[in-house]
Amino acid sequence: MKALVCVKRVIDYNVKPRVKADGTGVDLANVKMSMNPFDEIAVEEAIRLKEKGVVTEIVAVSVGPQKAQETLRTALAMGADRAILVLCETEVEPLAVAKIVKAIADEEQPGLIITGKQAIDDDANQVGQMVAALLGRPQGTFANEIAIEGDSVVVKREIDGGLETVKLALPAIVTADLRLNEPRYASLPNIMKAKSKPLASKTPEDYGVDVAPRLKTLKVTEPPVRSAGIKVPDVDTLVAKLKEMGVA
Amino acid sequence: MSKTLVWVEHDNASVKDATLAVVTAALQIGEVTALVAGSGCDAAAAAAAQIAGVSKVIKADDAAYANALAENVAPLVAGLMADYDVFVAPATTTGKNIAPRVAALLDVMQVSDILSVEGPKTFTRPIYAGNAIATVESGDAKLVVTVRGTAFGKAEATGGSAAVEAVGAHADSGMSTFIGSEIAKSERPELTSAKIIVSGGRALKDADTFQSVITPLADKLGAGIGASRAAVDAGYVPNDYQVGQTGKIVAPQVYIAVGISGAIQHLAGMKDSKTIIAINKDEDAPIFQVADIGLVGDLFTLVPELTGKL
Ligand SMILES: Cc1cc2nc3c(=O)[nH]c(=O)nc-3n(C[C@H](O)[C@H](O)[C@H](O)COP(=O)(O)OP(=O)(O)OC[C@H]3O[C@@H](n4cnc5c(N)ncnc54)[C@H](O)[C@@H]3O)c2cc1C
Ligand SMILES: Nc1ncnc2c1ncn2[C@@H]1O[C@H](COP(=O)(O)O)[C@@H](O)[C@H]1O
Numbered sequence: 001m002k003a004l005v006c007v008k009r010v011i012d013y014n015v016k017p018r019v020k021a022d023g024t025g026v027d028l029a030n031v032k033m034s035m036n037p038f039d040e041i042a043v044e045e046a047i048r049l050k051e052k053g054v055v056t057e058i059v060a061v062s063v064g065p066q067k068a069q070e071t072l073r074t075a076l077a078m079g080a081d082r083a084i085l086v087l088c089e090t091e092v093e094p095l096a097v098a099k100i101v102k103a104i105a106d107e108e109q110p111g112l113i114i115t116g117k118q119a120i121d122d123d124a125n126q127v128g129q130m131v132a133a134l135l136g137r138p139q140g141t142f143a144n145e146i147a148i149e150g151d152s153v154v155v156k157r158e159i160d161g162g163l164e165t166v167k168l169a170l171p172a173i174v175t176a177d178l179r180l181n182e183p184r185y186a187s188l189p190n191i192m193k194a195k196s197k198p199l200a201s202k203t204p205e206d207y208g209v210d211v212a213p214r215l216k217t218l219k220v221t222e223p224p225v226r227s228a229g230i231k232v233p234d235v236d237t238l239v240a241k242l243k244e245m246g247v248a
Numbered sequence: 249m250s251k252t253l254v255w256v257e258h259d260n261a262s263v264k265d266a267t268l269a270v271v272t273a274a275l276q277i278g279e280v281t282a283l284v285a286g287s288g289c290d291a292a293a294a295a296a297a298q299i300a301g302v303s304k305v306i307k308a309d310d311a312a313y314a315n316a317l318a319e320n321v322a323p324l325v326a327g328l329m330a331d332y333d334v335f336v337a338p339a340t341t342t343g344k345n346i347a348p349r350v351a352a353l354l355d356v357m358q359v360s361d362i363l364s365v366e367g368p369k370t371f372t373r374p375i376y377a378g379n380a381i382a383t384v385e386s387g388d389a390k391l392v393v394t395v396r397g398t399a400f401g402k403a404e405a406t407g408g409s410a411a412v413e414a415v416g417a418h419a420d421s422g423m424s425t426f427i428g429s430e431i432a433k434s435e436r437p438e439l440t441s442a443k444i445i446v447s448g449g450r451a452l453k454d455a456d457t458f459q460s461v462i463t464p465l466a467d468k469l470g471a472g473i474g475a476s477r478a479a480v481d482a483g484y485v486p487n488d489y490q491v492g493q494t495g496k497i498v499a500p501q502v503y504i505a506v507g508i509s510g511a512i513q514h515l516a517g518m519k520d521s522k523t524i525i526a527i528n529k530d531e532d533a534p535i536f537q538v539a540d541i542g543l544v545g546d547l548f549t550l551v552p553e554l555t556g557k558l
Contacts, residue, residue, distance in 0.1 A: 016512060017376040026380050038494075094348070095357045118494060123375055124360050126348035129318065133352035138319050138423040141345045144487065154427065158487045159341040160440075160496070165427040166317070172423075178494065179481060214357035218370065218383040226519055229540035231531075235553045238525070238543055245523060247444055247469060247502050248558045 001111030001148075001170070003046040003055045005080065006101055006128075007039040007062050009071040010121040023219040026121075035071045038116025040078075041176040044183035045146065046114055047079035054148045055112070057081050061104055063097050065089050069199065076194035077186030083199040088211060094122070096204070096211040098130035103207035105135055110171060112153065117142050117175040128175035138168035142177040250278030250368055253306075253328060255337035255346065258284060258292035265441050266338040268299065268402035273395040274336040275301045275403070276365040282306070282410070283328065285321055287314035293412050300404035310417030315426035316342055322349035323418050329354055329390060339394040339497075351392035358392040359384060363399040377493040377516040397440055398499035398520055432486060439491070442472030444502045447491055447518070450478035451507025451529075451547060458484040461551050462506060468558045474498065474518075476508045492517035507547045510535025527551065 011017055012032040020027045035043075049055040060075035062068040063086040072083035086100050105113060115128040132139035140146065140155030144163060147154045148170075157164045158177045186194070204211045232238050242248035252274040257264040267282075274280045280301055284293040285308040293307040306328065312320045325346070329335055335350055337343035339361045351358040362371040363381065370385040371393065439445060446466040452458040458479065466473050474496070475489040491498055493516035503521035508514060510526070510533055518524070519538055526539035527547050536542045543550060 011376065013513070017379040019380045026376055093357050095352065095355075098352060120493070121376055123377065123493070124358070125344050126351070126358050126360065129345065129348035130352035132318075133322060133349040138421070139345070139349065141318075142341060157341075159429070160488060161431040162429065162486060162488050163431075164315075164429040167425045167427050169423045178477065179487060214388050215359065215384045215386055218385055220375070220380050220382045223374070223378055223381050223519075226524070226538045228537050229524075229542065231536070231542040231544060235543070235550055235557060238541065238554060239557045241541055242502075242558070245502065 001055055002057045002059065002108060003049060004059050004061060004101070004105060004108060004110040004113045005039070005042045005046045005075065006113070006115040007043065007060055007071050007075050008036045008116070008119050009033050009062065009064050009068040010036045010119055013037050013120055019220055019222045023221060025217070025220050033067070035074050036116050036119050038118060038176050040183040041178070041180050042114040042116050043075045043078050043080060044181045045176060048181065049112070049148065050079065059084065059108055059110070061086070061101060063088055063092050063100055072199055073194050074186060076197040076199070077191040078184060079190070082197055084202060085199060086202045086204060086207070088204055092211050093213050093215060094124045094126035095130060095214065096209060098127050098134055099209045100204060100207050101127070101131045102134040103209060105131070112171065113173045115173070115175050117177050128173050132173040135171070135173070138172045140166055140168055140172060140174045143174050144177055144179050146174055146180070250333040251331070252278050252280050252334040252336050253325070253332040254280055254282045255325070255335070255343060256282045256284045256292065256296045257338055257340060257342055258286060258289065258296070260286045260289045261291045263292055263295045263299070263405070265402065265438070266340050266397050267296070268405060269397040269400040270336055270338045270395045271299055271301055271403040272400040273362065273365060274334070277334050277336070277368065279303050281332065283308070283325065285313040285316065285324060287311050297410040297412050298406045298408050300407040302408050302410045305410050305412040307412050307414045308417055309414065312417055312420040316346065317424050317426060318346045318349045319421040319424045320418065321346055322353055325350045326353035327418070328415070334391040334393060336393050336395060339396050343394050347392050347394050354390050354392065356388035356390050356392055357386065358394065359386060360394050361396045362393055363396055377512050378519070379512065396497060398497055432488070436466070437470070437472045439472045439474055439496050439498050442498070442500050444469045444471035445474050445498055445500045446471045446504045446506065447474035447476065447508060448479055448484065448506050449476040449508030450482065452479060452484055455484045461548065465551055465555045468555055476514050505535050505539070506551060508535055509533050510538065
């Protein structure tokens, strides 16, 4: 079974994003960029399934600028077999990404598609569910654990009240949550090897997908700032404060 | 005026709190029809009909809708949307699971996690873990929107008297099956509606220590219990305790962060709390940059002392 994993190049999660003074967006010039953390988990899961002999080939897909090649090389260094970059220098919305992934899935016929649950830049949490809808296939979102059982995948999902388990007929789409696994670091020899793994370059037009945005961003602003308050010297003062607030 | 279709989150018997904030948001967009999809959900439909501001309730009662499987529910919603302009769902795990599937079926771009309604098709929403707020306008003919519960007041649960109309079910998709769930029953207030929350971080060492330090304080205050990702990952508490960018978004009257450093991903989930109190031994911990009241010191002496003095 082939696995398709989706990886997005985003601001590194350790960087505090700054809103541009002109209110048009977040300043990404000279900012460290990395693979979306949830996508590292998605790649790791595909690799583990390959190590178990369930998955035979892992194809990593990214929609993004030329630099997203680096993200795909990281996926290849972790253990993906080949990569497809769908070049688009402007930001692509989840719906258009989903249409591109759907078109690639039509060509590649993967048994399993794994995406992250959410990209930490747009915080949309949409692509996986949209791919599932467009393909008319089942979805296991916010996966905490997955197991392939014959022609199904059993997905334990992280939900608001706890955990839920669903069984999905393959092919299926799974979106990775934080506790699905702990992604590995690519070793130096694997980083070297990744340089010679195949990376195809495509465009949205190759897949007949119109990436024109549906949403117009009118402005981007700083959230209201919280100013730091006071430090209290001891527990008694804290208790007094809590009493003032009427909570104790 | 726009016609909205609101996803009602319920357990077949009663309507969950998350729904009430969604109704408030939907009323700012237009007229509200509430959709109750479930199995044996008469009582939930009756409860939804009482929510103030709801004009009509659509009840889809079928075994296929028992567990809100997206594969079964999304086609139902997409079909109903022929008569509506906007589908509005809570940004809960149920809403986040279903709404994008509906959006793709309708070929529209979802607007996730809205904080405010600025116009018929214009909304604000957080991006980059809430470090920026985007104002976005949709160009789609129909809209799919999810709502951040803490950003809207709750509609009154009673006072309305909408008519309930039953609709037929689509067939079960046959692609997905609900196997089971592990839902912890607790007397404690739910995180998203708790007035006071005590949250513990990595500093709490292990599950037993977390339990013995955090629980007595929460009991004294009648508080809900939350945690950082680090505490959840380390197995001190279950996943549904996680507060943050990718966990629960909370905004209680008082949020007490114990042994939590204050990473941006954690702040994203709690910085709209009315009063933030932080207990941390590192006086430079980032949590103090947002805390209204900070107490520097060892939590293992300070928290038991605090509990004892309340
Ligand atoms: C994609 C992604 C999503 C994430 N989502 C979330 C999320 O939703 N929620 C979330 O919380 N995190 C999230 N994180 C993780 C986040 O980046 C931090 O790693 C995490 O919040 C740290 O948890 P912590 O503060 O408990 O631990 P630490 O950062 O290790 O902090 C422990 C704190 O305890 C203090 N301390 C230690 N001992 C004592 C003592 N005896 N007394 C008093 N204080 C003490 C220390 O000074 C320190 O400040 C996410 C990360 C990623 C990459
Ligand atoms: N431009 C992209 N290229 C590849 N995968 C993407 C892209 N955007 C989103 N994804 C995938 O979809 C997941 C959810 O993204 P989102 O819906 O934008 O929050 C991410 O974790 C990725 O796995």
